[in-house]
Amino acid sequence: MKNETVKTGMKIGATAGGLVFLVFGIMPGFYFGGFGTLILLQKLMGGAVESTLFVRAAVVMGSVVGIACAATVCLVVGGLIGTALGYVVSIPSAGREKAAEKA
Numbered sequence: 001m002k003n004e005t006v007k008t009g010m011k012i013g014a015t016a017g018g019l020v021f022l023v024f025g026i027m028p029g030f031y032f033g034g035f036g037t038l039i040l041l042q043k044l045m046g047g048a049v050e051s052t053l054f055v056r057a058a059v060v061m062g063s064v065v066g067i068a069c070a071a072t073v074c075l076v077v078g079g080l081i082g083t084a085l086g087y088v089v090s091i092p093s094a095g096r097e098k099a100a101e102k103a
Contacts, residue, residue, distance in 0.1 A: 005090035006083055013082015014075050021074035026067060033066015034059045 037059050041049050049055050 005093070006086040009086020009089065010079050010083040013085065014079040016082065017074040017076070017078015018071075020078065021071050025070040025074050029067035029070030030063050031066075033063040033069070036066065037062025 038049060040062075041055060041058060
């Protein structure tokens with residue numbers, strides 16, 4: 001019983017983390033991924049970056065990586081919080097099961 005409660009909490013937490021990502025995570029991931037790529041390219045090329053096909057492709061890939069990182073963080077943190085809450089919820093029922101076995 002306890003293991004199922006913890007798994008259910010993890011699934012609920014990951015789902016909540018996914019919803020948080022959809023509401024709050026897409027824009028920061030897109031923004032910081034693209035901005036970080038531009039800063040990296042500026043440091044590698046030693047100055048202002050021209051708008052070439054390579055730079056545009058690199059910014060798109062940076063944005064995709066930023067969005068993927070934001071999604072990963074939201075899902076993992078949501079799953080961890082859900083697992084912790086599932087464990088906390090399952091503690092009283094585990095105590096009742098032990099008391100029932102002793103009686």
